[in-house]
Each structure stands twice: as C-alpha cells, then as structure tokens.
Amino acid sequence: MEKYVFDSGVAGPALVITGAVHGDERAGPDAIGAFLEGWDRVLKKGRVTLVPVVNEAARAQNTRFVDVDLNRCMGVEALGELSEHKIVPAVRALLADHDVLLDLHSFRKGEGAFALLGPKDNQDGLEPFAHEEAETAFGASVGIKRVLHGWLGSYNRALADFNASIGKTDDPYPALEKSVGMTEYMRNAGGYACTVECGQHDAPDCIDNGVSAIRGALVGLGMISGEIPKVDGGFECYELYDVVIKSHEDDGLLVDNISNFDVLPKGEPIMRVGGELFSLDEEGVIAMFPKVGGKIGESILTLARPSNRLG
Missing domain, CATH: 3.40.630.10 (Zn peptidases)
Known part of the structure; x- marks a missing residue:
C-alpha cells in the first residue's frame, strides 16, 4: 500500500x-x-x-x-x-x-x-x-x-x-x-x-x-x-434498526426501484420475507442498502428510522 x-x-x-x-x-x-x-x-x-x-x-x-x-x-x-x-x-x-x-x-x-x-x-x-x-x-x-x-x-x-x-x-x-x-x-x-x-x-x-x-x-x-x-x-440522522435476511428462495424485493433513503410505504407489500409478503406497520421508515436477488443468508434490505444522535 x-x-x-x-x-x-x-x-x-x-x-x-x-x-x-x-x-x-x-x-x-x-x-x-x-x-x-x-x-x-x-x-x-x-x-x-x-x-x-x-x-x-x-x-x-x-x-x-x-x-x-x-x-x-x-x-x-x-x-x-x-x-x-x-x-x-x-x-x-x-x-x-x-x-x-x-x-x-x-x-x-x-x-x-x-x-x-x-x-x-x-x-x-x-x-x-x-x-x-x-x-x-x-x-x-x-x-x-x-x-x-x-x-x-x-x-x-x-x-x-x-x-x-x-x-x-x-x-x-x-x-x-x-x-x-x-x-x-x-x-x-x-x-x-x-x-x-x-x-x-x-x-x-x-x-x-x-x-x-x-x-x-x-x-x-x-x-x-x-x-x-x-x-x-x-443533520439528518438515522438509526439502522433492522436487517432483513433472505431465508427462502422466493424472498426479495418486489421491485428494483428502491434506493437508499427512500421512504418506504406503510402497509403496502414491498418484499417477500420467509416466502410471505411483507409490509411495514409504521411510518417514516427509510430504505438502506437494497439488494435484488442474492443468496439465502444474505441481506435484502436494511431499515432505518430517524435518530436524534446529532441533535
């Protein structure tokens, strides 16, 4: 180096x-x-x-x-x-x-x-x-x-x-x-x-x-x-609070147009988790590190919410 x-x-x-x-x-x-x-x-x-x-x-x-x-x-x-x-x-x-x-x-x-x-x-x-x-x-x-x-x-x-x-x-x-x-x-x-x-x-x-x-x-x-x-x-500060991991062959995002910092919809299916449709039950959740496809055991999406760490 x-x-x-x-x-x-x-x-x-x-x-x-x-x-x-x-x-x-x-x-x-x-x-x-x-x-x-x-x-x-x-x-x-x-x-x-x-x-x-x-x-x-x-x-x-x-x-x-x-x-x-x-x-x-x-x-x-x-x-x-x-x-x-x-x-x-x-x-x-x-x-x-x-x-x-x-x-x-x-x-x-x-x-x-x-x-x-x-x-x-x-x-x-x-x-x-x-x-x-x-x-x-x-x-x-x-x-x-x-x-x-x-x-x-x-x-x-x-x-x-x-x-x-x-x-x-x-x-x-x-x-x-x-x-x-x-x-x-x-x-x-x-x-x-x-x-x-x-x-x-x-x-x-x-x-x-x-x-x-x-x-x-x-x-x-x-x-x-x-x-x-x-x-x-x-500052806009967010806490990464949950990671969704692929556990089933059918798991994954339903669309390929989710990007970092997109606000995810409440109550609307956005992906499959464990082979089942998954939706959020709260407002204001931010998408981070979305991945379409991937192998079982890999992350699909990380969920973030507002944090006051930087005031």
Whole structure:
C-alpha cells in the first residue's frame, strides 16, 4: 500500500485516511489526490497517514474485490489464501497504529452522500465502545448531512435470528466473522472512526465531498486551521434498526426501484420475507442498502428510522 505520512512533531491525534477498500470506488483515491494537490502540508499537531488505495489488486482490475469483500472480513480469524485475506494483517497493523480512521467510499445506486458512525458507548461482547462523544463530533466535522449509525448491532441480531432458524445457536455474535470492516476493526483496536460514502461513483460532487470530508476531519481534530464544513438545515440522522435476511428462495424485493433513503410505504407489500409478503406497520421508515436477488443468508434490505444522535 502506498502511504503519504505527515508528522507535525507535536503531540496530537494519529489520523489515517483510506480509499479504495473496494477497488471500483474512485472516491478515496481521487479525493486524497485532489486534497494533497491543494494542501500546504502543514500540520498544527499530530500525525496523518493517507492511503489512496488499500485493495490494490481489486483496484487494478476495477472490481469491488478479488475474492471476498475486504470491508466484511477484517474480523475473520482463520485467514486463508484469498487475495483480501492476504492483506488483512497489514491493514490491521495500519489501523492499530492510529487513533482515528476516515474511510472514503462511493456507491453504485442512489443519490446523495452519507456518513456512518458506530455504536453508542457500551460494554457488550459484540462491539464494546467508549468513544461515542468523540466519534459523534468527528462524524459531524466531515460535513455530510445524512448520518447513519447502528449497522453492526442490527445485522448481528438479524443474522443470529437467521442462524437460529436453521438450528445454529452456538455463536451469539456471528457478525464478527461476517461483517467486521475497516471502521469496526478500528473501534476494536481502541480507536474511533467514520465512513463517508461520498456519492455515486461518477456523480459530479463525489470527489468534492471526499475532499471536504478530509479537510473537515483534520480541522475537527485540531490538526489544521480552517472551518468545519457547514451543513445547511442541520443533520439528518438515522438509526439502522433492522436487517432483513433472505431465508427462502422466493424472498426479495418486489421491485428494483428502491434506493437508499427512500421512504418506504406503510402497509403496502414491498418484499417477500420467509416466502410471505411483507409490509411495514409504521411510518417514516427509510430504505438502506437494497439488494435484488442474492443468496439465502444474505441481506435484502436494511431499515432505518430517524435518530436524534446529532441533535
């Protein structure tokens, strides 16, 4: 991995900024490159490491991954010879050497950038955490209006329920093997983190959002001078509270026109779950990460509702 390291020589936070964890996402490499071109490279305190391309093999072939999703396998215990497994130790060491992570991504379907934060402070076995206040402030500093939180907990509950339905009840935390990515691992290493989905891959503002997030993160941590990006009208914050997992061959969305942040209708069937038509019994539910098709055991849709975490 190519790295650009800048150390002020003054005590302060150690921030790492990563791109191309998924090889077909240009936001990270392009935003980091654009930021470096326009930055005077002066730090007031701390140390920053910028890594434009984490998954070089996937980037070389312009695919999300080569063998497995790197942003899902950072918690795998028995690493093998898969392409992504081979780089996991180096990525873990990179994260463990820093206090804070900003992970830049882009997406295929939908409009508008969004950011993802981790859990509230807790001492649970799934994702124990003690930096909620600092992480919330860090998430606010990147200047992205839409902010989500609650992924790992909601996915773990859904996955544990699915496993129980097939008689597998020996592991209370199945998500640790299936869905620990960059930010989850950073929190596991004692730090805190924010993922920024800068926009659709080729959207005109995608790279600008990434550059603004980098600058805002550095300003928010007191590492450079400047102003935190303004968020017009305040934040839109959502809690990811439920994940629908495919458990039957007929399960799935009934239509292929649901996108991130669509408000889902109450009382109208939108998908099949367990082979039966499924509809919501409450208003104001937001769709996230919709997937048409997929295999049994994979997520179909994540449900989100308004949250006051960012006020």
